[in-house]
Amino acid sequence: MAINTTPTDSTDKKLPEWRPQVFINFRGADLRDGFISHLRKALRENHIKYYIDSDEPRGSPIEILFDRIKESQIALVFFSSLYADSTWCLDELVEIMKNMEKGTLRVIPIFFKVTPEDVKGQKKEFGVALYGEGRRRRPRMPQWEDALEAIPTRMGLVLLENSSHQKFLAKVIKKVKEVEAILLSERRVGQGSSPTVSIQHLKASLPPxxxxxxxxxxxxxxxxxxxxxxxxxxxxxxxxxxxxxxxxxxxxxxxxxxxxxxxxxxxxxxxxxxxxxxxxxxxxxxxxxxxxxxxxxxxxxxxxxxxxxxxxxxxxxxxxxxxxxxxxxxxxxxxxxVPVLNQNEALQLFQYHAFNNQDYTHTHNFINMSQKFVDYAGGNPRVLEELGKELCGKNEDDWGKILETLPHCCNENIKRGLRISYDKLTDQQKDAFLDIACFFRSEDEDHLTSLLASQDSHQVRDLADKFMISVSSDKIEMPDILCSFGKELGLSASLEDNLGTSRLWDHDKVIEALTTNEGKDSTVRGILLDVSKLQKEFSIRRDKLALMPNLRYLKIFDSSCPRQCKVVDVVECKVYVPDELEMPLTKIRYLHWLKFPSKQLPSDFNAENLIDLRLPYSKIERIWKDVKDTPNLKWVDLSHSTDLIDLSALCKAKSLERLNLEGCTELVDLPEDTENMKSLAFLNLRGCTSLSSLPEMENLTSLKTLILSGCSSFDDFQVKSENLEHLHLDGTEIKKLPQTIEKLQRLIVLNLKDCKMLVSLPNCLGKLKALEELLLSGCSRLRSFPVTKENMKKLQILLLDGTKFRDLPKNLLGCANSDQVNLQRSPLTSNGLSLLRRLCLSGNDMIVKLQSSLSDLYHLKWIDLKDCKKLVSISTLPPNLQCLDAHDCVALQTVASPLARLMPTEQVSSSFIFTNCGKLEHVAKNEITCYGLNKGRLLSETLNRHNKGLCFEALVATCFPGSEVPDWFGYKASGAMLEPELPRHWSESGFVGIALCAIVLFEEQKIQNNNLQVKCICDFNNVKTSSSYFHCPVGGLSETCNEQRTISSTHVFIGYTNWLNIKKCQEEDGKKGCVPTKASIKFQVTNDIGEVTNCEVLKCGFSLVYETGSWEANSRTYDVKQGEAESIVKNNKVSKIMIPNCGVTTIPEKNQISGEESCRSTKS
CATH class of the missing domain: 3.40.50.300 (P-loop containing nucleotide triphosphate hydrolases)
Incomplete structure (x- = not known):
């Protein structure tokens, strides 16, 4: 059931009876045992009521969560990199957005180490999680996409990769309290204890x-x-x-x-x-x-x-x-x-003017509509004041009618104020302002500047200077109030307003203009038609477009599918054109027609001024019949036009910069004249399955991105531009790369994934001095890595999984055959790939030993060795490694001692995965655990000095086959529950954290979504204080990939952390004097849905970790009062084994033995 987290002490009596409930939506695998645990504690401390799904009965239907969403007034949505991998999260999000649209729920999006752009656009790792293999066709995908794209980023908070979690947590709580204050204020104003309330006395509220x-x-x-x-x-x-x-x-x-x-x-x-x-x-x-x-x-x-x-x-x-x-x-x-008002300030000001001195009753709907008016005002005090005054004294129906007109009809008083700024614009600036308001409210600055280009090339920046638009990160935005003001002006055709031109964006007016027989209309400058608004199909009159000689912009799109129909035929065509359609549009600059129904544009189409042509998912076979002059054409998007066979119409498009032909499956070749497109910078041919080769294009000196992904007939690649920065050849049939590839001195990304016919790489590959990513995953015939005298010093990502190297240099990885090369020529020496951050070698059956040259790679953070079936030994690892994944390395026996060099680092957490490594030797396991503890202690000490000890993940986590808790764990128990009684003063100076251990039995456990986490729920009770309840992570797996993992047999999971809640308990212990502490620690195994039931925690362990050589570490046993020591020893509560280098001890220093010997003497 739901957790009631509002405290029940005496302070509750001072709180209002009703408080908003916060629903927390997050992916458990990413956050449950880390940030969320601290968030829950902070919410409790701030008397904020919240709901989380962790304590719902296992197997509960998702409808229960939907009910909880409806019961809540605030939703915290945590977007993490793997969020979209969880269907439950996405379904919850859809329900959250529904309630937000109804006005019953305020949404605070939290972008946890992802960007709002990646989430709303489903890009990068977030997009991979959503559109993994086989997922694109899931029936609820359109709903998920709509929900993600509708996220209100304005109230969002963003946690960057290296940001302080502690400071970010404070920001989250502050934001929640701001929204809570708004809701409480609304309730006082508009709800009270009944569905209606009398509003008679409002404190005067002026802009702060x-x-x-x-x-x-x-x-x-x-x-x-x-x-x-x-x-x-x-x-x-x-x-x-x-x-x-x-x-x-x-x-x-x-x-x-x-x-x-x-x-x-x-x-x-x-x-x-x-x-x-x-x-x-x-x-x-x-x-x-x-x-x-x-x-x-x-x-x-x-x-x-x-x-x-x-x-x-x-x-x-x-x-x-x-x-x-x-x-x-x-x-x-x-x-x-002057900054805009924040949400709380804006709501107070609006309420003051909308409700002041009124003594009649209002329903709760007034409160919901109030927030919509506030959002529309965008924090502008004058707008809030005028809207409030206009609404003051009106009934609910009147409010609703005014709210409906806001997007396209501006308040008269507001309009007069905005008119002052508008009237001072030049004619060109007025046109630009109205064009943006009606057609291009959110566009890239470069794109918009080109479309609006006239004699004044600075219109966009001029409008930004006058605060008519905003420019941020090269993106143009316009406030709601200015947009509605502009759209209202744009519909009229007044010489006084905008040079006698009109802009049609209302679908009823558009249909009227395209279907009626009213003769020539020279006033129409632009048409925008959203087909999702249409109730039925209609056909354009044959001559209507010809009667609009000043038409510049024509956009027919579907707002219900903003990603432009990723699934073909999601929406049927609703706009039909006659075969003899006339389009002699001499001034047309922008033509965007989703699912254009004809085989080609009309022969009389005039492309002389055309800048942007977009015909995605169209039925065209060719753009137009004859070659036309297109001196200004910069952007062409014909993606997923599956009937397209001829591109010769573009042979004179010498200004073309971007050409998107993705999914044009019938396209066999590009015209020879393509080489004349000297401005072409981006060419996307992804999924053009009939394309077998490219023409000579040596003159394409501007081409920076070439995408041939999935061109399954393409088998011969030749360098087309020496300025290429991104080259994607994944999924093609190429057998080799040409020697001329060494000319690509600016190449950053070389993607050769799943090139099944690729058999070799040229030795000149090392000459690509700018290369940062080399992706060779799935090149199953690739058997040799080039040996070069040059060094790819900028390479950061090297993916070699699924390859079959036979002649790798010995000092690189070690291999099964005897052909080796000299160490000095290894591309992985410190003079070579010194910036390498990610190395993937999974699925390679030729690797026998991971060699020591890797230890010099200071920046290497991720090594993937999954399924390397012949790997026997791992050498010393890099000091900053965050993840080593050796899952299913069934022959692995030994690891280096030490496993890696210990040194202070900036990174927070590390994970060492050895699941299913059944041959791992006893000494290797000892080395792994001992290294993990030393590293965890070092990181903890660093955090204590620089970050006040706050970390939301296990500092170091590891797992490997085994059935015993290591002997050095001071507290052990059978089963999943441990209840140790800690000695007095256990948490004073010298204490840096805890070590946790769980022995878990798996019976061919298939890991759902490759996500499995072992965690524990801790409750520390001090005799003289209230309990401290929190979650602690132990370790586990979390990965987005297509192949499902399986874990068999019994495994040991160990985690080391400096958990902040332990620090809190330490402070309370010191304040209350010499008192014992009882702890309750329950271990469980979870995935992204809930607790995993078909595995069992057989044993568990817990130990306190201290600084090396501290007094506490050497005398903890003797800190127990008389009579307690015997009980503790009898129940095996305090370990008698000393591991000084591991930092776990309770006996005097004179009895210490060397760290190496102690590690070898333990059992696991």
Whole structure:
């Protein structure tokens, strides 16, 4: 059942009876035993009610979780790299997004070491988890994709790879408390104890300028004798003038002369006005002054001011406000951009104006709609105020009607304010603003700039300077309020507004324009039709497009499938065209027609101004019949047009930069004229299964990315551009690479995965000095790795799994045959692949020994040796290794001693997997456990010094075949439960963490999704304090791959951690004096769904870990009171065996033996 985590102590009585519930959605394998455990504790400490699925009865249907989602008011969604590998997570997400759309649930997305772009776009490792082999056709895939793409990233939090978990946890709690405060405020305002509430008394709520004022004043200094000019900038309505006035009122007493000029933009003779009202005043020239100039809109104003500063007393302060950054650029260096209100601030301001002094009742729907109005306002105080005033006193139906019109109809008062900024735009800027609002609200800056290009090539940046759009990471965005303002203007055809042109985006108006017989319409500049809005099919009149001579943009798309129909025929074509359709569109720049139904574009189509052509999933066989001039064409997307056979129409597209032909299965070749596309930088031919070769394309000097993945008929590759950076030949039939590949000195990625016919690699491969990724997975005929004199010094990823090397250099890996080469020529020496981070050798039956040259690779973090059936020995490993996976290395017997060099590192966790390594020798197991403990202690000490001991994963985890808990574990028990009584002062200085061990019996256990985790639930009880309850990780497997793992026999799982909760217990122990501690530790095996039932924890163990040579480590046994020692020894609670190098001890230092000897003397 659900865990009620709200504390029940006396403080609860002070809390409201009702509190929002937080539903936590996450992939258990990634987070359950780490960050989530600490999150749960932090939520409890902050009296935040939450729900998590861990204690639901095993086998419970997912519908129970759906009910819990409906009962919750806040959802924390943790997106991790393998999140999409869990169907339960995805199904929960769909339900969460449904409730969010209803307005009953607030969603806080947490991007845990993944980016929002990867999640929303299903890219990189996140996309691999979602679209693994055989998963793309799963019936719920469209729902999952829609849910992922609809994630509200604005409220999201992002944890970067090397960020502090502790600080991030604090941010999560802060965000939850902010949303909780909003919900509690809403409840007080709109719900109370019944479905309706009387709203009579609301505390006056104004925009919180105090913090913004403080931020501005940090840049302001009245005590200097230097004349300073400060600019406050921001979008219309953001509060620039209000902030400046507050600042003026606060500081005006510091000087004897104060001048304020409002509405500068409205003054025709600005220079004369400034002279008359300000500069001609004799007081200004002889006394320090404080001058405030409001709404400066032109650079000439600023120039005039600067040129007349000599008329102002030295040491005066001048503050100006402007909605245009360009007018101060390069002239005024002290600027402050006013930020938008946060969610809580915005809601309070909106509620103040929408509900103030009203004494009638409202239903709970008002609260849900309030949040939608706040989201629409985007944190703009003026918009919130005007919306609130408009809604004040209206009933629920009126609110609903206004809410429906928001996307395309702007409040009149808001419109008047925005109109000031719009009217000051040039004609080209007005066109650009309206085009963006109606058609290109979220686009790449380079793409949009090309589409809008005219005589003024800086329109996009100019609009950003005027806060009409925003540019972030080369992406153009427009606020909701400006978008609706622009769309409303865009529908009209007024010379006063926008040069007499209209932009059709409403589907009813589009259908009317394309089907009625109303003659020529020169006003239409663009058409946007979302076919998902159509109730029925319709056919375009033959001559309608011909009667729109000024049409620039035509987009027919399906918003219900934003990834453009990854599955063919998901949505049937709803727009039909006659065979004789006329399209003499001389001004067309952008043509996007999803599932274009004809075999080719009409013969009269004019492509002279065409910049972007997108016809994905179309029925075309060729683009157009005759060759046409396309001097401006930059982007072409014909992906998944399975009937396409001829591309000769593009032979004159000399400006083409990107060509996407993915999935064009009937395309046999490219035209010879392709080599004239000197601007082509990206060519995607993925899945063109009929393509057998490429024409001569040596002139493609701009080509940086060439994708031939899955071109199963392609068998002969020749270098086409010496500037290639990404070359994907995976899944092709090539037998070899040409010697000319050495010309690719800029190549970063070479992907040769699953090239089943590839038999050799050229020796010149080492000359690719920029190469970072070499992917050879699945090249089953590849039997030799080239030996070169050159070094691939930048190589970071080397995947050799599934290969059959016969003549690998001995010092590289060791192999079965006798042909070896000299150590100095090994590509893996410290002078070679010194930056290598990932090495995959799995499935190679030729490897016998992993050689010592690997130990020099300081940056190597991941080695995959799965299924290397002949591997017998592993040499010393790199010091920074995070994962060694030797699963199913059935012949493995020995490992190096030491397993790796110990040294302080930045990484947090390490995992050493030896599952199914049945021949692993006793000494090897001792070395693995001893090294793991030493490394765990070292990492713990480092974390204690630099990160206050906070870590959410096992510092070091390992697993290998075995049936006994090592002797050095101080506490042991049969079964899955351990209840040790710890000696007094066990957690004082010198204590760095704990070691945990579980012996698990498997009977041919198939690991679901290759995810299996051993964890324990710990409860530490101090006689004089309340219990400390938390989860501890022990170890396990977590991997995304197509082949399912199987574990057989009994295995030992050992984990070492410096768990923060132990530190908390240590602090409490020290405060309460000399008291014993009782612990309860329960071990269990889980996967990404829940507890695994068809395996059994046979034994378990627990030990305290101390710094080497600490007093506590050498005297822990004698810290037990008289009468307790006998009991502890009798019950085998404290180990009598000393392993100083492993840092586990309870006996005096005089009895210590060497670490190596002690490791060899233990049993496992």
């Amino acid at each position: 300028y105090e913090q913004r004022l403080k931020q501005f004043e940090e840049r302001f200094c009245f005590d200097t004798d230097i004349t300073q000019i400060f600019a406050i900038v921001g979008m219309p309505g953001i509060g620039k003038t209000t902030l400046a006035k507050k600042h003026f009122d606060k500081w005006m007493g510091r000087v004897s002369v104060n001048k304020i000029l409002l509405g500068i933009h409205e003054r025709d003779e600005w220079s004369a006005c400034l002279c008359k009202e300000l500069l001609d005043d004799a007081q200004v020239s002889v006394n320090k002054s404080f001058i405030f100039l409001d709404d400066v809109s032109e650079k000439t104003h600023v120039h005039f001011l600067l040129n007349n500063l000599h008329r102002v007393k030295e040491g005066s302060k001048i503050v100006i406000t402007t909605r245009d950054k360009s007018c101060i650029r390069g002239l005024i260096h002290h600027t402050y951009e």
